[in-house]
Amino acid sequence: MALPVNPSTRGERQGGNRGSDFAELSRRISEAGLLRRRPVYYTVRFGLVGLALAGCVGAFLALGDSWGQLFVAVALAVVFGQLGLAAHDLAHQQVFSRRRPSEAGGLLVADLLLGMSYGWWMNKHTRHHAHPNHEGKDPDVSPDILVWSRGQARRARGLPRFVGKHQAALFFPLLTLEGLNLSFSSFRALKSRAVKRPVLEGTLLVAHFALYFGGLFAVLSPVKALLFLAVHQGLFGIYLGSVFAPNHKGMPMIEEGTRLDFLRRQVLTSRNVQGGPLVDAFMGGLNYQIEHHLFPSMPTPALARAQVITERYCAELGIPYHRTGLLASHREALRHLRSVGEPLRAPAGG
Secondary structure, eight states, X not given: OEEOSSOOOTTOTXXXXXXXXXXXHHHHHHHTTTTSOOHHHHHHHHHHHHHHHHHHHHHHXXXXXXXXXXXXHHHHHHHHHHHXXXXXXXXXXXXXXXXXXXXXXXXXXXXXXXXXXXXXXXXXXXXXXXXXXXXXXXXXXXXXXXXXXXXXXXXXXXHHHHHHTTHHHHHHHHHTTHHHHHHHHHHHHTTSTTOSXXXXXXXXXXXXXXXXXXXXXXXXXXXXXXXXXXXXXXXXXXXXXXXXXXXXXXXXXXXXXXXXXXXXXXXXXXXXXXXXXXXXXXXXXXXXXXXXXXXXTSOGGGHHHXXXXXXXXXXXHTOOOOEEEHHHHHHHHHHHHHHHTHHHHSOTTO
């Protein structure tokens, strides 16, 4: 599904992306005090994640060369997912208002604890926020292995062409490789301009994997170590995909030449996922994707209240605002993947 070229651009009277419609919403959000930092919340949240990580390490060392380590691998996958969400919040300066402590925390969590380049991911994620679901501008919808539009499917060659035929069925199996893919891409990015501190980040990444693989093969037999690696990294990748895929996949794609103001570009390409406190905790607040894209530095606990204000405001303006349940969001995303892959399944010459 693509947005038509040059749809209504009401709200651009002031010029630039952040037109008058967004300015009014921003005023309402600010008056509600939703952009204030929440140090107590993040102290408790990050403290609990730190305790969970320490508990996993302690259990790993206590169990030794045991098959029970596979349960530790499952728990560690969840902890790594929460660390990824923590790195995300740090990158958006939701935790600290100043850049330096945000960057220091991001480097520690992303590079040292997760084995993912903070600089590379932040560069990529910033481009995504600026142009969500925009072909050629949003790196999250570039045709790497999967295709995200029928145009990409028709142009696909090699592996994307092969995978694209059945990408809806292969989506979750492919997610098991996402954790390793992030690490591989991080090392590869050290030679690019996306990483401003390649020596520092490279050192932290090497330290992470030295501890990770060193610990696995020092404590476990080779077979158990490899199984631990597969379970941990596989479930970690599925966790990440289950958090990030429902937010934009299956929402309208923006074609080149389409003009949208900031408010409409963010709302029309994003999907909120409802489900209560459990979904909020599982997705780290990213289930309020519309509000997160409109106000990236807004602390997580303020997003639920911002959602009410934003949805009402969009109703006033007649802007479609989409939210659905967690399972329904995945169905929509998978339905989109199957639909855009249709040209690859069509008979040759058909």
